[in-house]
Amino acid sequence: MSNVTISVRFRPLNSSERRGYDDAICFQALDAKSFWFTDEKEDDVLFCFDKVFYPDCGQADVYEFLAMPIIGDAMNGINGTIITYGQTGAGKTYSMEGPNIFDCDEHDKGLLQRVVDGLLESLKSSTDMAKCTLKLSMVEIYMDKIRDLFDLSKDNLQIKQGKNQEMYISGATEISISNALEAMRSLSGIANRAVGETQMNLASSRSHCLYIFLVQRESVTDGRMRTGKIVLVDLAGSEKVEKTGAGGRILDEAKKINKSLSSLGNVINALTTGKTSHIPYRDSKLTRILRDALGGNSRTALLCCCSPSPSNASESLSTLRFGTRAKLIKTPLIAIAS
Numbered sequence: 001m002s003n004v005t006i007s008v009r010f011r012p013l014n015s016s017e018r019r020g021y022d023d024a025i026c027f028q029a030l031d032a033k034s035f036w037f038t039d040e041k042e043d044d045v046l047f048c049f050d051k052v053f054y055p056d057c058g059q060a061d062v063y064e065f066l067a068m069p070i071i072g073d074a075m076n077g078i079n080g081t082i083i084t085y086g087q088t089g090a091g092k093t094y095s096m097e098g099p100n101i102f103d104c105d106e107h108d109k110g111l112l113q114r115v116v117d118g119l120l121e122s123l124k125s126s127t128d129m130a131k132c133t134l135k136l137s138m139v140e141i142y143m144d145k146i147r148d149l150f151d152l153s154k155d156n157l158q159i160k161q162g163k164n165q166e167m168y169i170s171g172a173t174e175i176s177i178s179n180a181l182e183a184m185r186s187l188s189g190i191a192n193r194a195v196g197e198t199q200m201n202l203a204s205s206r207s208h209c210l211y212i213f214l215v216q217r218e219s220v221t222d223g224r225m226r227t228g229k230i231v232l233v234d235l236a237g238s239e240k241v242e243k244t245g246a247g248g249r250i251l252d253e254a255k256k257i258n259k260s261l262s263s264l265g266n267v268i269n270a271l272t273t274g275k276t277s278h279i280p281y282r283d284s285k286l287t288r289i290l291r292d293a294l295g296g297n298s299r300t301a302l303l304c305c306c307s308p309s310p311s312n313a314s315e316s317l318s319t320l321r322f323g324t325r326a327k328l329i330k331t332p333l334i335a336i337a338s
Ligand code: ADP
Pocket: 010, 011, 012, 014, 086, 087, 088, 089, 090, 091, 092, 093, 094, 095, 098, 099, 201, 204, 205, 237, 305
């Protein structure tokens, strides 16, 4: 059994896709885990995942499946990671932050706000707790440098290894959170995230963004302090460089993004062999940070975000193939820390 869960989310068609392709979609749902995918250039392909979120699925469905088990584990000292992957415009940031992080109604809230609520709720209702803290750091990997979104003067943070061999970002600002309003204020760091304009999407994200929650809870029963880390990763767009219509700085950014995403693909490929030696984590900052999530004592949920339109079929197909490879990761199911 694996502790890596792979899901797919198809967002609703947008207006330009509707105009261009007459409401056509590139998949045919079979059930909650599988669908046929149609690409004009290839035969239909059958895909199966742990879960498929079709366009009518809401944000709460995604949260319940992906994040709720991870929150429960974090309270028991087990780390969890949720990663959104896909081309620009496929719905990664919508799934993570909702349509507008600062102003969205309950129904539209993304994983980020729901994880804050879920963690605060779990801490409030925990009966076996002497004291607790919840902290948040926010960084982005931009042009292969790690930048602190709470303090932009820290623009080249380094990854270090802790005493339990865990990877952490040294010097990243940690903000304590005790209520949801405070958390929302902290999240204003998102406004610092690097975005550029490409032909794919006017506000496509050109960086990988990581939200790192650290929850510490001291048990009344045994006096032990349990520390759980939840990392939410909103990856930069996975589209091919030539499709972005990029040149100059944007082209450099796109090359860096493609390089780190292919390192992620290489790490996933290596992990699917089941051998733990020679996993190329060191090839990029992204894979070094995600080392614990993909190969260690952590539960990981990968959400592959796709456009439902035939106009984006080849990018969606490559996202789905990425997810299919990740499904083969062989890491043993972690033991619950006691
Ligand atoms: P990405 O982060 O992958 O570049 P976005 O999350 O910014 O893409 O999504 C692109 C657009 O599609 C945004 O306007 C977003 O609000 C909308 N969108 C994405 N997913 C959904 C969804 N499931 N339901 C409604 N709108 C969505």
